[in-house]
Amino acid sequence: MVGIRQQxxxxxxxxxxxxxxxxxxxxxxxxxSVPQIAHEAGVSTGAIYANFTGKQELFLAMMRRVVEAGAAARQRSAAETxxxxxxxxRMVTTWTATVDTAPDIVLLMAEFWLYALRNPPHNELVAELLAxxxxxLAASIVGAGVVPDADRAGRIAVAVQAVAYGYAMQRLVDEDAVSPTQLVETVDWILRGAVPAR
Amino acid sequence: MVGIRQQxxxxxxxxxxxxxxxxxxxxxxxxxSVPQIAHEAGVSTGAIYANFTGKQELFLAMMRRVVEAGAAARQRSAAETxxxxxxxxRMVTTWTATVDTAPDIVLLMAEFWLYALRNPPHNELVAELLAxxxxxLAASIVGAGVVPDADRAGRIAVAVQAVAYGYAMQRLVDEDAVSPTQLVETVDWILRGAVPAR
DNA sequence: GTCTATATCCAGATAGAC
DNA sequence: GTCTATCTGGATATAGAC
Known part of the structure; x- marks a missing residue:
């Protein structure tokens, strides 16, 4: 049973x-800053150190939650292909929606990416996230019958992931420079190019 | 004439x-930290404030130099298409070389991108850099006769830029996950998809 | 313009009452 | 577990000698 304290x-x-x-x-x-986070959460600075060992662990715990939420969402939508x-x-709209309505997610991923590159021990976690x-993506591509062999599906997945992040980078800094339809168009090009009609 | 002091x-x-x-x-x-930069440059902390108004201006001046060096390099190679x-x-090899031999450039661009998003006044500079x-890219695409109309060339440029940065993101965090040949392949797919053979 | 020395501030983290 | 109060270190930036 869960006590009121633990709640x-x-x-x-x-x-x-x-x-x-x-x-x-x-x-x-x-x-x-740790004090600012505490303030925004409506608790004291000390409360942070009662729940986490410090700034680093708080950051990693937060990122882990973000990553897991994303993974769960992908699992759900992958089943509907x-x-x-x-x-x-589907591949495009969920991402464009994130970029436009929850840009913080993208900023956090970029920050996490930089953090990992600068703290090699955590490099692997980001690598796993991307993988x-x-x-x-690859599973969905095979599932949708776009391409038969898993190898090519994997390479398509790399391409789609790349354009997705690159699109976000351009759009967040200048929303007039690129539109969601351009991301659709690009992924369509990739699929056409990778799977030429016989 | 330039005096020895100015030198x-x-x-x-x-x-x-x-x-x-x-x-x-x-x-x-x-x-x-400013002291660390001064130390690495072999000068005192005070010397920084004699040459720049502070940390922020030093950062922006440094980024401006990086951006301009890149622009000059692009100008040179664009003439050879x-x-x-x-x-x-050409589009691919210069970028893969940068990613593999000078990853700091990529890190600085990512950092500058985040900085701009968090300091909207400087947003425009990054937007201009990307534009x-x-x-x-678009000019080269038209110049190489890949596609006649400038509009489509522009949209292809958006796609190529996106995959380039997305490729760097994946590669820097896990070099085994993606190879330079995959970037070539992807851009090839994009060109094929965008310009279907008649 | 560059140095040494320093002023000021605020960060991350801890101690001890409750 | 959470608070208030505080320790300690290092940050940005400045002052004044050279």
Whole structure:
């Protein structure tokens, strides 16, 4: 049974993770301050150190939650794939929606990427995150019957993942420079180019 | 005429910009410290404030130099374009070489991108940088006769730029996950998809 | 313009009451 | 587990000698 104490602690933990996501996204890992996160979560600085060993662990715990939420969402939508056009649509719309309505997610991923490159031990976690996304894409591509062999599906997944992030980079800094339809178009080009009509 | 004093100052300025590039790449904007940059440049902390108004201006001056060096390099190589395959090769090899031999450039661009998103006034500079790269790509695409209309060339440029950065993101965090030949392949797919053989 | 020395501030993290 | 109060270190930036 879960006691009321543990419920309260669980709530401050969640509040801290939410606040951490917001503040780390706004100021980056090094630029974010522990007191500010505590303030935004409505708790004291000390409360952070009662729940996490420090700034680093708070950041990693927050990122892990973001990553897992994304993985769960992908699992759900991957099950619904049927044909090529629907796959194309699904791959693109979930990402463009994220970029436009939840840009913080993209900022956090970029921050996490930089953090991992600068702290090699955590490099692997980001590598796994990207690989997981690719594996999911590849499975959907095979599932939709776009291409028969898994090898080519994997290489298509690499390409799709690349354009997705590159699109976000361009769009977030200048939304007039690129539109969601251009991402659809590009992925369509890739699928056409990779699977030329006989 | 340039006096010896100005030469010496010019040299410390250059040394500071070099050191800034290295330290900002290693630790990010917020994570880098002014004393560390001064140390790496072999000068005192005070020398930085004699040449720049502070950390921010030093960072922006350093980034401006990086951006301009890249623009000059693009101008040079854009003049050499002839046919489609050579264009494909050129677009890809200069970038894969940068990613593999000078990853700091990529890190600095990512850092600058985040900095701009968090400091909207400077947003425009990054937007212009990306737009300049795209314009250069588009011109080369038209020049190589890949496609006649400038509009489609522009959209292809968006796609190529996106895959280039997305490729770097995947490769830097896990070099086994993606190879330079995959970037060539992807851009080839894009060109095929965008310009279907009649 | 460059140095040494320093002022000021705020970060991350801890101690101890409750 | 959470608070208040505090320790300690290092940050940005400046002052003044050379």
């Amino acid at each position: 309260r602690q669980q709530r401050t933990r969640e509040a801290l993770l939410d606040a951490a996501a917001s503040v780390f996204a706004s100021h980056g890992y090094a630029g974010a 049927t044909d090529r056009d629907e796959l194309l649509n 997981d996304v690719r594996a999911n | 010496r100052q010019q040299r410390t300025r250059e040394a500071l910009l070099d050191a800034a590039a290295s330290v900002f790449a290693s630790h990010g904007y917020a994570g880098a 002839t046919d489609r395959d050579e264009l494909l090769n 300049d790269v795209r314009a250069n």
